[in-house]
Amino acid sequence: MKLSTQPYKGTRDFYPEDMCLRNWMFAKMRRVCESYGYEEYDVPVLEPLELYASKTSEEIINQQSFSFLDRGDRKVIMRPEITPSVSRMVAARRQELGYPLRLYSIPNCFRYERPQKGRLREFWQLNADIFGVESIEADTEMIKLADDIMKEFGAKEGMYEIRVNSRKFLDKKVKEAAPKVEMQEVTRLIDNFEKMDETDFEAGLSRAVEKPDGLYQFLISGAETEELKEIKSKCKSSGVDIRVEHTLARGFDYYTDIVFEVFDKNPGNNRSMFGGGRYDNLLSNFGVEPVPSVGFGMGDATLLNFVKANKLVPELKTSTDVAVLLIGNVYEKSRPIINSLRGLGVNVSVDYEDRKVDKKIKSALKRGERYVLFIGQDEIQKKQFTLKDLDTSKETKETLENIARTVKTRQTRTR
Amino acid sequence: MKLSTQPYKGTRDFYPEDMCLRNWMFAKMRRVCESYGYEEYDVPVLEPLELYASKTSEEIINQQSFSFLDRGDRKVIMRPEITPSVSRMVAARRQELGYPLRLYSIPNCFRYERPQKGRLREFWQLNADIFGVESIEADTEMIKLADDIMKEFGAKEGMYEIRVNSRKFLDKKVKEAAPKVEMQEVTRLIDNFEKMDETDFEAGLSRAVEKPDGLYQFLISGAETEELKEIKSKCKSSGVDIRVEHTLARGFDYYTDIVFEVFDKNPGNNRSMFGGGRYDNLLSNFGVEPVPSVGFGMGDATLLNFVKANKLVPELKTSTDVAVLLIGNVYEKSRPIINSLRGLGVNVSVDYEDRKVDKKIKSALKRGERYVLFIGQDEIQKKQFTLKDLDTSKETKETLENIARTVKTRQTRTR
Numbered sequence: 001m002k003l004s005t006q007p008y009k010g011t012r013d014f015y016p017e018d019m020c021l022r023n024w025m026f027a028k029m030r031r032v033c034e035s036y037g038y039e040e041y042d043v044p045v046l047e048p049l050e051l052y053a054s055k056t057s058e059e060i061i062n063q064q065s066f067s068f069l070d071r072g073d074r075k076v077i078m079r080p081e082i083t084p085s086v087s088r089m090v091a092a093r094r095q096e097l098g099y100p101l102r103l104y105s106i107p108n109c110f111r112y113e114r115p116q117k118g119r120l121r122e123f124w125q126l127n128a129d130i131f132g133v134e135s136i137e138a139d140t141e142m143i144k145l146a147d148d149i150m151k152e153f154g155a156k157e158g159m160y161e162i163r164v165n166s167r168k169f170l171d172k173k174v175k176e177a178a179p180k181v182e183m184q185e186v187t188r189l190i191d192n193f194e195k196m197d198e199t200d201f202e203a204g205l206s207r208a209v210e211k212p213d214g215l216y217q218f219l220i221s222g223a224e225t226e227e228l229k230e231i232k233s234k235c236k237s238s239g240v241d242i243r244v245e246h247t248l249a250r251g252f253d254y255y256t257d258i259v260f261e262v263f264d265k266n267p268g269n270n271r272s273m274f275g276g277g278r279y280d281n282l283l284s285n286f287g288v289e290p291v292p293s294v295g296f297g298m299g300d301a302t303l304l305n306f307v308k309a310n311k312l313v314p315e316l317k318t319s320t321d322v323a324v325l326l327i328g329n330v331y332e333k334s335r336p337i338i339n340s341l342r343g344l345g346v347n348v349s350v351d352y353e354d355r356k357v358d359k360k361i362k363s364a365l366k367r368g369e370r371y372v373l374f375i376g377q378d379e380i381q382k383k384q385f386t387l388k389d390l391d392t393s394k395e396t397k398e399t400l401e402n403i404a405r406t407v408k409t410r411q412t413r414t415r
Numbered sequence: 416m417k418l419s420t421q422p423y424k425g426t427r428d429f430y431p432e433d434m435c436l437r438n439w440m441f442a443k444m445r446r447v448c449e450s451y452g453y454e455e456y457d458v459p460v461l462e463p464l465e466l467y468a469s470k471t472s473e474e475i476i477n478q479q480s481f482s483f484l485d486r487g488d489r490k491v492i493m494r495p496e497i498t499p500s501v502s503r504m505v506a507a508r509r510q511e512l513g514y515p516l517r518l519y520s521i522p523n524c525f526r527y528e529r530p531q532k533g534r535l536r537e538f539w540q541l542n543a544d545i546f547g548v549e550s551i552e553a554d555t556e557m558i559k560l561a562d563d564i565m566k567e568f569g570a571k572e573g574m575y576e577i578r579v580n581s582r583k584f585l586d587k588k589v590k591e592a593a594p595k596v597e598m599q600e601v602t603r604l605i606d607n608f609e610k611m612d613e614t615d616f617e618a619g620l621s622r623a624v625e626k627p628d629g630l631y632q633f634l635i636s637g638a639e640t641e642e643l644k645e646i647k648s649k650c651k652s653s654g655v656d657i658r659v660e661h662t663l664a665r666g667f668d669y670y671t672d673i674v675f676e677v678f679d680k681n682p683g684n685n686r687s688m689f690g691g692g693r694y695d696n697l698l699s700n701f702g703v704e705p706v707p708s709v710g711f712g713m714g715d716a717t718l719l720n721f722v723k724a725n726k727l728v729p730e731l732k733t734s735t736d737v738a739v740l741l742i743g744n745v746y747e748k749s750r751p752i753i754n755s756l757r758g759l760g761v762n763v764s765v766d767y768e769d770r771k772v773d774k775k776i777k778s779a780l781k782r783g784e785r786y787v788l789f790i791g792q793d794e795i796q797k798k799q800f801t802l803k804d805l806d807t808s809k810e811t812k813e814t815l816e817n818i819a820r821t822v823k824t825r826q827t828r829t830r
Contacts, residue, residue: 001465002700002701002702003465003466003503003700003701003702004463004503004701005503005504005506005507005701006507007458007459007462007503008459008461008462008463008489008491009489011459011460011461012459013456013457013458013459013503013504013507014456014457014458015456015504015508016454016455016456016518018456019454019455019456019457020454020455022457023455034734034735034762035757035761035762035763036757036762036763036764037735037738037762037763037764037765039431039434039435039733039734039735039782040431040434040435040438040734041428041429041430041431041433041434042428042429042434042437043422043428043429044422044423044426044427044428044537045426045460045493045523045525045537046423046426046481046493046525046536046537047422047423048419048423050416050418051418063486066461066483066485068481068483068484069483070481070527071478071527072424072527074423074424076423078460078493088418088419088420088422088428089420089428089430091420092420092421092428093430096781097781097782098777098778098779098780098781098782099768099778100764100765100766100767100768100778101782102735102764103431108460110460110461112485112486121461122459122460122461132768133767133768135767135768135769137746137765137767138767141765234746237747237750238750285417285418286417286418286419286420287417287418318454319449319454319455320449320452320454320517323452331552331649332652335652335653342450342451346450347449347450347451347452348450348451348452349451349452349515349517350452350515350556351515352515352548352550352552352553353514353515353547353548353550354550362513363513363514363515364513365513366511366512366513367454367512367513367516
């Protein structure tokens with residue numbers, strides 16, 4: 001039987017050029033998070049199912065989870081997100097940890113979705129969370145952090161918008177309008193406001209709640225509570241403009257107060273890119289005193305679409321600096337030279353194969369390497385080596401030290 | 416119901432200090448691999464089961480795999496290793512890729528094992544592979560790379576040993592001694608030689624094969640084939656001593672020729688740490704022309720035991736450089752100062768909470784931060800800030816620039 005070379009549906013292979021792009025993205029996320037004092041952590045891919053069941057969102061658990069019985073008949077789930085996991089970690093060391101505690105991670109998460117643009121079965125997601133701050137400074141910091149990450153990617157003001165709402169206030173209004181209806185049902189409907197046309201939304205609301213008119217009026221009003229006014233002003237003084245949006249609810253059930261999202265304003269891709277909010281009660285599930293928490297999750301696929309659509313991806317280069325081509329029978333003698341080059345901080349690949357030089361150069365080009373270095377008897381004797389720049393086709397004879405300098409300072413991508 | 420704070424059996428939570436150690440390990444692996452021209456790649460955690468079934472090892476698939484049916488009734492497996500996956504990737508772009516192709520990755524892999532020292536259900540594993548080199552230079556490079564990684568961790572000669580064998584030659588001898596027996600059965604027995612006592616091994620061999628005596632004599636002889644002599648000499652000229660060991664077979668079914676392993680010589684932990692070998696036929700499963708391949712996998716848990724036992728772990732520090740403590744109502748005014756510090760490359764956490772200074776310092780200590788910086792009205796006016804070194808308890812008044820210099824050059828770990 002011939003095996004397929006395709007990856008499993010909704011997952012991706014990362015060839016070196018894809019990995020390079022992913023590493024570029026993650027490095028930016030890491031840099032900004034660490035500049036705010038967030039420390040990196042990680043959680044297992046597999047978790048007991050009960051950790052996620054009824055904590056995250058019914059839709060995810062019942063329809064989109066990769067969950068199964070392990071060989072010991074224990075129900076497990078491949079993490080569909082990681083907020084319950086990080087809460088578990090904090091709960092386990094509730095007393096030993098120092099607050100405010102800032103944590104970030106870039107895990108891959110798993111959801112059984114119908115693959116489409118920006119939605120995959122395996123995706124990566126930056127998670128940044130701050131634990132132990134009750135006051136709105138934490139919510140503000142989280143929004144500012146998200147904004148700074150967008151700016152780190154080169155995003156400009158008009159490209160995106162940050163929207164904020166108070167889940168606490170929204171829940172109160174929903175309760176008033178629909179005292180007997182399951183809250184989550186109404187919240188989910190409201191969260192879809194952006195994607196529905198007005199009449200459909202109103203009709204849906206009328207069916208779902210007892211007193212739809214007051215709720216509808218509230219949702220489309222820009223009414224601001226004291227809390228929303230405060231966060232708006234605090235964000236403003238940090239240089240971030242935010243917009244209050246009463247229909248913003250966010251999918252997860254665990255949010256308790258301020259929620260926010262970063263919205264793509266590109267007309268061709270108008271959608272919520274990522275978001276987060278405050279979840280003050282999650283730790284109580286572990287039988288410990290709750291810790292006030294705020295966090296957000298930023299998916300890689302959506303962000304990648306955004307940076308590509310806005311032409312924010314720079315030229316990326318291979319990690320290999322130079323490809324050494326051995327000329328003739330110089331394997332033994334070339335070893336100390338190659339070691340010296342590596343000692344000078346140069347990343348060196350070696351082509352040992354006994355074949356024509358132009359074939360070797362073609363291979364180097366396929367690998368995206370910009371420079372090739374020829375090492376033969378003559379070069380070894382004279383300690384001068386021929387370096388060829390495959391971008392310009394220029395050849396120069398140089399000492400090892402000069403070669404190291406040249407290949408380490410190259411600026412452009414050649415893939 | 417109270418949820419457990421424990422991670423799923425055989426998996427680990429990585430708190431910041433654990434993550435710091437993991438990042439230290441991975442950075443070293445990356446640095447050495449890239450200096451040899453290996454480029455990073457990644458494959459999905461989930462793969463179709465058939466990709467691994469009968470390719471990897473029966474024991475792993477039948478007893479140790481995390482495999483299940485997805486919601487579309489497709490058999491999937493969480494990667495127990497990644498050699499079949501990377502082979503799939505190479506097969507998919509057989510013609511476009513440039514050879515020699517060098518790839519590395521540090522994926523987490525999953526096996527349902529009884530957790531014990533160095534064996535976990537979720538573990539990370541450096542994988543380095545070279546594709547497209549038929550000659551023994553590739554096998555030599557792989558052994559040299561493994562040796563260099565060990566040295567990068569500070570390992571000295573006597574701490575470990577590299578053992579080599581030819582699977583091709585071993586298979587021939589097995590075939591001669593046991594023409595009618597399933598090869599894998601005998602290979603598995605031989606691979607356990609190191610762990611068994613002599614009499615048991617001989618008895619087992621007598622039961623398993625038709626002509627045990629010749630095979631047993633061969634296994635304990637140091638007889639070297641031309642090929643083994645050549646790799647020994649090539650490794651020697653690269654500065655690596657290797658030992659031929661005829662009982663070395665390696666667990667995976669796909670090896671075709673040279674196999675090697677790095678063996679821990681610590682008397683308290685005498686065991687094979689990791690290894691690899693040549694697998695020239697794996698690509699033929701995808702209906703493409705095979706590509707000669709050599710690779711190895713190095714697990715994180717075993718390596719961690721090794722570096723800890725040999726005291727090779729350095730003092731590691733938090734990524735956060737300084738904790739800012741706000742004194743009084745200075746939230747607004749402190750913002751540009753904190754931004755300036757971040758602009759100077761300093762990673763800054765902020766404690767917004769309204770509580771006593773000694774409580775805030777206690778928190779910073781719990782987080783492993785070494786420096787705290789006080790920002791109050793007075794400091795803002797005079798542009799001189801009080802920096803406290805929590806290691807020495809010394810306080811100094813400094814400009815922002817001096818503070819940036821001090822906190823960025825700290826050397827010691829304070830966790």
